[in-house]
Amino acid sequence: MIEMEEEKEGEASRLINSLISSSHSVRSFPAKWHSMRDKLEKLNSGLTAVSTSTSTEETGRLSELLQAVTATVNEGRSLADRCSNEYYDGGKLQLRSDIDVVVSRLELHSKRLDEIYASGGLTHSRSIVLSKPGVRASRDDMRLYVKDIFSRLRIGGSELRCRALASLNEILSEEGDDDKKYVSIVAGEMADGVGLLVSLLESGDLDTQEATSEAVATITGFECYRGVLAPAGAVGPLIRVLETGSEVAKGSAGRALRRMTANSDNSWSVSAQGGVTSLLKLCDDEDGGASCKELIASVLAVLKDISRVGEIKRFMVEQGAIAVLAKLLRSKEEANQIQAMDFLAALAFEDESIKQRVVGEGAVETLVGILQPDSRGSSKAKEVALRAIETFCFTSASSVSILIGSGFLDRLLFLLRYGEVSVRESAVRSASRLCLVSKEARKAMGDLGFMPELVSLLEARCFEARETAAEALCSLASVRRNRRRFVQEEHNLNRILRLLDPEEEKPVAAKKLLLSALLALTDSNSARRRMVASEYRKNLEKLADDDFGDAKKIIKRLSSNRLKDILYGIWSS
Missing domain, CATH: 1.25.10.10 (Leucine-rich Repeat Variant)
Structure with missing residues (x-):
């Protein structure tokens, strides 16, 4: 009895595979034949695993199903022949309807097979992968x-x-x-x-x-x-x-x-x-x-x-995303911490209300903590923290005040002095951008001693870092008390003048920025005297000859100051 059922199952499976193969060559009604192949594949998968039945009743149900499957598949084979020969007996509409009937019957056969399995009547003794x-x-x-x-x-x-x-x-x-x-x-x-x-x-x-x-x-x-x-x-x-x-x-x-x-x-x-x-x-x-x-x-x-x-972003914020991410900033897992910083910055980009909420959640203090000298954070974490701080705080005066009050400038200065190369470059970018948005920050940075550190970065290997440092110096030099403090150390001016050597490879933008800073410094008598006395004054003269506008202005002021010194000497004699 079992062998007979296995033979019937094998015959049904063979017929199904044959119909699947031949159906690929049928050109008429492609969508309907694709649907039929899906049904045939599904049915064949179930039949392939059929093994034995544990009861006479289930064996009878299976035998009846196999007979019905064989009949339906034979009918499908006949339809494939009719479509291939373009012999539309009864017309296209009738043929289309006949295909739909076969597809429906195949689906019904699959459901009946599922029911037999669900009843527990079939075993899988042959079902080995x-x-x-x-x-x-x-x-x-x-x-x-x-x-x-x-x-x-x-x-x-x-x-x-x-x-x-x-x-x-x-x-x-x-x-x-x-x-x-x-x-x-x-x-x-x-x-x-x-x-x-x-x-x-x-x-x-x-x-x-x-x-x-x-x-x-x-x-x-x-x-x-x-x-x-x-x-x-x-x-x-x-x-x-x-x-x-x-x-x-x-x-x-x-x-x-x-x-x-x-x-x-x-x-x-x-x-x-x-x-x-x-x-x-x-x-x-x-x-x-x-x-x-x-x-x-x-x-x-x-x-x-x-x-x-946009709509999902707003819903996310309403559901408390900012508080959740602010909490993750304190995660022990740095990878999650970095992702949270990056994600918060993306949410807050060009959205002042979200920036304010981030600041309100205490995220700024947490980010500044990541920059602490004794922090275990990697260079990457510090770089991401700096970018996030820029996003949250550099567009609002109140946020800048909170940032300065959190000790950010001390951390930033430390990174400029002792940070790894990539961190120093990120720090100088932050310093430059902060200078552009806040006079309060420019004053505080001058008081803390940022200018000498920026001068040292003018000799960095990265041209972008040099240019950014020059930009920050130019901004800081716009504050009078910063200029006075800077001029007090003679080597600061000499280093800048030396770096203006036209023969040295340096971005033109950086030279122009340094010239702007020197021009601002010429309002100081001591600065002008030191420039006149410097052995690197010739670099200014060469740049003036090369039509650098600010270089010409500086030379003019220095020449005027020298004439005054000569006249003062005559009058005093």
Whole structure:
């Protein structure tokens, strides 16, 4: 009896495969034949795993189903012949209707087979996952292997399903950018392949959910196949895995969502599924674990991606995003800390109300703390903190006052003196920009001794750093008391004059800025006398000859001052 049923199942499967193959050559009604192939694939997956029945009643139901399947498939074969021969007996409308009937019957057969499995009447003694094809296997062998895996996923029990998922993850993890055959079969060729994985994301079985999350995350690693997941309904289940799944499943789901939201088209899907609230809650529940560190990194990336949509950004802020991110600034995990700083800066960009709320949450004091000399923060963390401070505080006088009161200038000066090269370059940019927005800051920076440090940076290897330092010096020189203090140390003027050597490679913009600073300094008698006496005065003269306007003005003032000195000497004799 068992052998007879197996023969019937084998015959039905053979007929199905034959019809699938021949249908590809049919040119009429392509959409309808595509739908029929999907139904045939699904049905064949179920039949492939049929083994034995534990009861006479179920054996009879299975035998009856196999007969019906065979009849329907034979009818489909007849329709394929009629379409191929363009013999439209009864007209196109009738033929179209006949195809729809066969498609409906195939769907009904699949449901009946599912019912038989659900009743527990079938066992899976033959349901062993096929051996993985070798490296040089044909595309057909690879496709057959994937189909076999998915047949077990559709009708197998928990143990069999986990074995199938393990095999699936094994072949997917071996894929590379240049060789993604298995991914293309799963995501592009399998009938409802991605849809089945999406449904398994919400499995109550922990192992199944973890393995499925890993498979989905792997597929999202291939940019060309990310687009099939959102239409298959993956966003909602992934969010629910993040809410209630195991740590392993959450990590995979987070990576998958992170990759999917790199495409802004998926932003609304996340928001519509309640993702904003759920993701913010995950960030607020940081516990410091290694898995939590990775998860929060993914969640922050997702939130930042979807915040590019204005309406979602506003909703995010209303849901308390700023307070959550301000809390993350104090995270023990530097990676999360950096992402939070970067994300907050992105939210506050060109939005004064958000900047004020960030300042109000105490974020400025936290950021300044990251710049402390005894801070364990890396150079990267300090650079990101400086950029964030610029975003939050450099556009408002009140925010600048808060910033100065927090000890920021002391930290900034320390970084200019002792910071690593990249940090010093970031610090000089911050110093230059702060000079441009606040006279109060320019005065305080002059009092603290910023100008000599900026002069030393005029000899930095990076041309951009030199130019930025020159720009900051020019701004600070606009304050009279800064000029007086600067002139008191003779070597400051000499260093600037030496750096104006026309023969030395230096950006023209930097030279012009230094000339502007020197021009401002010439309102001091002692500065003019020192310039006249300097051995590097010839550099000014050469620049004047090269038509640098400020150089000519400086030479004129110095010449006038020298004439006055000569006359004063005559009158005094």
